[in-house]
Amino acid sequence: MTQQLIHYLLFPGLLFMVIAGGFLSWFDRKITAWVQFRKGPPLLQPLYDFVKLMVKETILPRNASRVTFLLSPIFAATGAIIAGLMILLPAFGVSAGFDGDIIVIFYVLAIPSLSYIIGALSSGNLLASVGASREMKLIIGYELCFLLILAAIILKSGYQLDLAGIVAVQQADGAFIGSVSGVLLFVALMMCIQAKLGMVPFDAAEAETEIASGFLIEYSGPPLAFIKLSKYILILVLPVLVVSLMLGGLNLNGWGIIWAVLKILLVVLLVTLVRNTNPRLTIKQSMRFFFIWMNLLVIAAIVLEYMGL
Amino acid sequence: MDTNFQLPSSDFPQIKKTLGFKEHCFKKSLWLYHFGGASCNNCDIEILDCLTPRYDVERFGMLLIGSVRHADVLLVNGSINTKCRDRLLEIYKQAPRPIVVVAIGACGCTGGIFAEGNTFAGPVDKIIPVDVYIPGCPPKPEAILAGIVNFLNKK
């Protein structure tokens, strides 16, 4: 029991998720700064941001539906934490998960985005509703592609429906990325992750320069801190999911730890580099990108899989 | 204009009262919101200069943000005329407390070359409480950074 509590609350659970996620979000900002020949923020910046937001005043907009407005950031953080536990516990070999957990992960990962939408729509702000509608369209765009990728991976692993099983298959006969279809799936999965994290080029919902932070526009103080918290957690959890699904999982014995850390950093680095070298797409372009090109890519990968490549 | 609104005094002392670590975090993570009044646009350009690789305010944890709800610092530049006075007050009322107000440029501080104009309604400190004045026409980016950093280090 205590063992389990430690797993849920400390290591790979809540505390670890928050600290490692904060570190990765700093890593993302630092790499961004280096790409632009800047110096970048100090290491503790995510902590400073979080504490500062907790000190600030919370403003309730006059037209907002209060309870929904205040609860949705908490739902977002909770969704991110639950998804994190379901992904991290099998990834760190603490528990084996359960049969079919990958399908549950797929649904739980949608909770943060849906909570942002609900919060934005309840704030009664026009720009927030524009942001929410864009976020909704983006979800419609990438979820189908994400589901196809999961189907392809399940097929590749010989119908393993749990994360631990998929990792075990890869550790037995090599990571899935080591094949032609694997490379195609990896590209598509990285694009989905980019959209799930709401990073450029898929940040039309949050566009600071045109709709002033979109769905976040009315949030201030502690609710905004919870939204930041959910983002910190997602930037750790989604790369770990990519590593578990495509790159052979995390092996935490001996030197494997360094290799595991490098794998996660590599995925975050890829996300950061894509975000720094691309302009923002309009929502129509992103939907077309996922609906046509990414879906075609995944379908091609599935066909290649059947041919044994 | 809402005449019942009482001008609050500067609320920076409120942060000073809170505990040391929180104050430290506040100073290390200032998010800037830029209000351009009726300026000649030079001050706006100098503010944007602070974000370029050469000056890089992000190394102090400062970020330029798009919504006043997220702001910790309100940068006000340009002369305030009868049109933008109400908007400035509205923006100030919408910002979450505590907020630091910085008046940038001769126009923001005193009215500068626009002080004699017949639509002039400023300077900024007649409308909202100002914490930092950064004079200059326009002030250099170094001066803007030095102004904010000095203010925060003031005991």
Ligand code: SF4
């Ligand atoms: S202070 Fe000078 S540079 Fe700045 S807005 Fe006024 S006139 Fe322009």
